[in-house]
Amino acid sequence: MSINSAFYQILEGVTAGDLAGAIGAAELHGPAKTVIADITAFETATPSALIYQSNPDAAKTLTVKPVIVITNDACLPMIDGGNSALIVPSPRIGFAQALSHLILPPPMEFDSTGISPLANIASGAHINPSATIMAQANVGAGTVVEAGAVLHRGVTIGENCYIGSNSVISHCMIGNAVTIDAGCVIGAAGFGFEMTKDGAVKLPHLGLVIIDDFVSIGSGCAIDRGSLGNTVIGAHVMMDNLCHIAHNVTIGQRSIVAGQCGISGSVTVGAGVSMGGQVGIAPHVTIGDGAVLTARSGVTKDVAAGEQVAGFPAVPKRQFWRDQAAIRRLGAAKTSKP
Amino acid sequence: MSINSAFYQILEGVTAGDLAGAIGAAELHGPAKTVIADITAFETATPSALIYQSNPDAAKTLTVKPVIVITNDACLPMIDGGNSALIVPSPRIGFAQALSHLILPPPMEFDSTGISPLANIASGAHINPSATIMAQANVGAGTVVEAGAVLHRGVTIGENCYIGSNSVISHCMIGNAVTIDAGCVIGAAGFGFEMTKDGAVKLPHLGLVIIDDFVSIGSGCAIDRGSLGNTVIGAHVMMDNLCHIAHNVTIGQRSIVAGQCGISGSVTVGAGVSMGGQVGIAPHVTIGDGAVLTARSGVTKDVAAGEQVAGFPAVPKRQFWRDQAAIRRLGAAKTSKP
Amino acid sequence: MSINSAFYQILEGVTAGDLAGAIGAAELHGPAKTVIADITAFETATPSALIYQSNPDAAKTLTVKPVIVITNDACLPMIDGGNSALIVPSPRIGFAQALSHLILPPPMEFDSTGISPLANIASGAHINPSATIMAQANVGAGTVVEAGAVLHRGVTIGENCYIGSNSVISHCMIGNAVTIDAGCVIGAAGFGFEMTKDGAVKLPHLGLVIIDDFVSIGSGCAIDRGSLGNTVIGAHVMMDNLCHIAHNVTIGQRSIVAGQCGISGSVTVGAGVSMGGQVGIAPHVTIGDGAVLTARSGVTKDVAAGEQVAGFPAVPKRQFWRDQAAIRRLGAAKTSKP
Structure with missing residues (x-):
């Protein structure tokens, strides 16, 4: 890479x-x-x-x-x-x-508002005049860029995409027919640093975010770029509002990510995975194809393909409910003691 | 509807x-x-x-x-x-x-920046000139629209409201004396689709968000519009930062929603309900008037009026603490075995 | 104060x-x-x-x-x-x-776009022309203010800072070498009100957010100002995306706050504290220096310096895992009964 x-x-x-x-x-x-x-x-x-x-x-x-x-x-x-x-x-x-x-600092090109004359906008793209599109950014035909959206230097947006109002896209390559709802931040540096006694030393992030065709990202999501290598969102992934996707995450195609999920750095999510709302996944974990992470699961270790998990720390769903029943019985028994 | x-x-x-x-x-x-x-x-x-x-x-x-x-x-x-x-x-x-x-595609009216001449702005409204207000949007007297806010086509904002900087409002009707803090996204399409073997088929969302008088919405919230029918926020609802309110949710008047709560699609929340921070509610659940959802509750089924719940899956609060005590005793007992 | x-x-x-x-x-x-x-x-x-x-x-x-x-x-x-x-x-x-x-209402100064002639911008600051900088705002040398960012009246940003695209900064004093990523809202009013039978009476917030040198704030964070007194983020604090920091919180220097954490009003976090993702802390709690709050901890009471906690309600980490093991044994035993 x-x-x-x-x-x-x-x-x-x-x-x-x-x-x-x-x-x-x-x-x-x-x-x-x-x-x-x-x-x-x-x-x-x-x-x-x-x-x-x-x-x-x-x-x-x-x-x-x-x-x-x-x-x-x-x-x-x-x-x-x-x-x-x-x-x-x-x-x-x-x-x-x-x-x-x-790494050379990026050129400062703050001498113009709106669409840079050095951006490449296909004819047939619809750009709200209050959007900001910086030099070397590419926007395909049929793509809509709404008011206040900011496309930073060098990003590529394919054809027939929708970039919602006030979304911010940097360090990113986006395929065709992708929807990014309003208020998202795609491509910021990940959360990588070494804390020393003199304070934090931040690790420069030199990767990108790669978003494949037909992906849909809800409002207010934050998807960080990779440190080395990329953060990758597979085709047809559906993501709801306010999700946090850290650096170097990979999400396989047709996976579903409900609202407020948080996926830590370097997690690999397979294809066709389904996550309920407010799920969290610890760093470097692998989720197999077709796995189901019940809402509010806190996943601390790998989940096999097709497995269903629940709770924190997440365990197989059947075990989670069995444990819950046992806790209820135990609590009731202790209370009813003479 | x-x-x-x-x-x-x-x-x-x-x-x-x-x-x-x-x-x-x-x-x-x-x-x-x-x-x-x-x-x-x-x-x-x-x-x-x-x-x-x-x-x-x-x-x-x-x-x-x-x-x-x-x-x-x-x-x-x-x-x-x-x-x-x-x-x-x-x-x-x-x-x-x-x-x-x-459904006809909305007209593209990206030929002007700032306030569309086809918007209806009451005299006595205060509009920052860097805001974007599209055609047929209505803004009442005494309302403040801050820098970078975007009011999409057709939205109605009542009198004496405050729309924070860089908030995005679409498909929405807002009453009087409503505060929307900065960075919110109100009225985006909900998370509705069918996943097929050929990928996702998204369901068009044809509803609105209706926000009644005296509501206050914190920074960075995302409130989706209804699919058919509306998402409704009742009068005097107080909502904190970074909350996710899905399509077709109803929240009754004077309810309190603390930070980072997530309310799934088609949930009905009664009047005077109190939610602590980071609560999640599963789809289609009904929460009765005056119920109390303790912080971090994960509510998977209906909660009766006046009931207090806690934990995940949420149970009556008294039971939650009784169960916690039983777990503590059990853990301690197992450890002290010879 | x-x-x-x-x-x-x-x-x-x-x-x-x-x-x-x-x-x-x-x-x-x-x-x-x-x-x-x-x-x-x-x-x-x-x-x-x-x-x-x-x-x-x-x-x-x-x-x-x-x-x-x-x-x-x-x-x-x-x-x-x-x-x-x-x-x-x-x-x-x-x-x-x-x-x-x-308290006098703030002056409405919506007669100019972009950089107010009454703002104080050091030579050597880099301001994107689509940013909004209001009167009496101060920006130090070497600081970058990206497209669509909004600096409200009176804020002070030190030298060599980075304010990401579409971030909104108000009621805030920021030191040197601070990074605020895109889409943040810093300095909004906190979540303070009294709910009466006639509806909510909101408490005016008259404090600030104070951010010390070398702090890094991720994308989409919301940090509220104090009601009376300030919200304070200490030097070298590293915060990830989509965190919610309520009014009057203090975070000590070199503390680490991972993604989607929520810190309630008037919490005091010591120096060198480490929080995993999706942690929540209840109002008025104190976290001692060097404490470790495992990911998804829900902290309901004070944590001593150096202590490690986990779970909800958060307990010492060792106890958490001991309890989890006991629950697993109990669930398995009940299931295997004849």
Whole structure:
């Protein structure tokens, strides 16, 4: 998963040695002259990419080279000498610092209101004149952009979409026939940081939100973009109001997400999943195809395909109701004691 | 409950026979020439209205005629021969298709920013010049419309109201002395669709949101309009931030809805009801007058007038605390076993 | 805690006697000529301030004088004769009426779009021309204000901040290097009212929101201002999307608030506290430094420093899991009975 250059520009020509200096790395092992050409997740590294790793067991699995890896003493023995290894106390913080150095700030193009002359608006799109559409944004034929909506730099909206009033879309690629109701925020940075004794170090988010065809998003939803890699909403997903979808979530096609659900970072939801209202899912959990998460489920671990769960912590639905019955009997028994 | 023609226009002169062709009905029984004059819920049908029904027991109860009913083979024997019966595999999907055919798309009037010359603004209303007010919208004397607020076509706002910055109001009739805080979305389509193997078929929403006098709505709330019929917020209702009110909900006067509550479709809340924060109510539930829903209650069935409930699934409050005490004792006992 | 005159103006020269007439007080005891110079909470009263009190035990503790106190017959004997005591049936409603009388309505300055010539924008601030910035608002150097954002009268934004698209900021003072993502509402009035048989009497909110340096607020959050006194967000607080922070909440520095949390009025959260997603905290609760509130905790009473809690009602985390295990055993046992 590479950085998308329509949204993020990497400073050109920075070498491993340059970066070691910029982030104050204690040591640099391996070649100093390798030029950084991309930034990826560890798992999706490509040659000349910058990555980071703090876990020696994971570091062992690295096979691509040459890469530039921000890492620590524990990982160093696992890393092939053909790679450039920058040693820092906290690789995650070092990576955040590296990104701040490598990613160019987006151009400020606040000299015009309304539709930028550098935006690409198909004929047959309907744009309310009080909308704001920034440079390099793309809007397809038949798409409606309502009053006060803001399309940030570089976003792509397909054909026959509807973008509701005062919705804000950034760092996002949207297919055809997608509805985004009013007041949504799509594509903001996710909730990623390291809290240190000196305060929070925020991790730059370099991914996108990808929304496939025929998706419908209710009012007031917030869908964050990926940190590295993308947040992905599959075709025909139906989402109700005020849902919170964190960075790097994937939701499979035809899944249903009722009102006020919250899906934490890096959750994978299969196809045809059904969630009732106010469900919450913990980070990194996987929900199998066709699973049913009853309203108000708090899901803390993986749910198998087709499984139905309820409660917090969520358990199989049958067990939830059995437990509820047992609690009722127990409460009644204690009360009726002489 | 008829379609409100200030918001929705029905294509004129469409007959039962025309519609059967348009939606590909397998059969048409009864008169083909009846002209469709209105669209209603089954329960509120009037002569010449289009309705739908898939349940034979309900179909039996139909007494009005002539109506045009989209239905199935099972219901057909229950339907009086004076009515036009269009037979389809899924009446609900057939109805959605019929509505797409019958309801004219709203006019696109994106040729002006700010206040449309076709809006009706009382003298003595205070409109921030960065607000957007579309044609046929009505704003009463003494009402304040803040920066970035969007009043869509046809909405009515009474006197001495306050519409906060960047709130979006559509398909809505608001009384006097109502406060809508910033960032709300009032009147969007509800969460109604049929998921088929080919994806979602969305049900057009032809109702409104009706907000009575002296209501106060907090920041960032989303209140959906009715599908057929209206979503109704009674006089003096006080609602806190980030609440989700689904289509066709009714909330009685002087009820209190604390922050982040979610009320599902077709719920009826009585008068003087009090809800703590983060309460959820399942679809079609009825809450009696003066009931108290403790914070974080997840209400799955009807609550009687004056009753106090807590927990998920919500039970009478006394029982909830009794059960909690029993769980504590049980947990402690198991732990202290030798 | 005095009224901040950059945001609220008190009608000058109003005496205790004038006010007694204006709110229809049954009796006035003590001096009628004392001029009201400020409005404060009872606990932070200063000479010549207007306060209210309905609890005789609290009334006993009043030592400052002269003050003007809206109170009832029960409290009257506790109040020093040097103070002006206005006797009403409901002191809280009387206070609300007094505030409506004493606080001047904010000037309507809707004669310009965009940036008011009376706003103070530092050179080096980046303001999207579709933003609205009202009179007496202050924006520091290096701060970005995105499209459609609205800065209301008198707010102060420090240096190097980021105010996301369509966010609404009022009654607020923000430090340096603060990020407010898109679609937030900061500084609206809190959820305070008295419900009477004639409907709701809303309590005017005269406080602010104070946000310290390096805070990050996610998309779609709603943070209400204080009623009397302020809502305070400490330095380096990280808050995720769609959180609801009620009036007069204090959050200590470096605390972490995950998505969709709801913090009720007058809650005090210490420093370095960590909250998972969808946590709720009941009014007036105190959370000690370094406490951990597991995702979906519903906290109904104080949590000690460093304590970890879970569930609803929230209990120590170890106890929560012990209880869950006991419930599972109980449910299984009942089911396996012959």
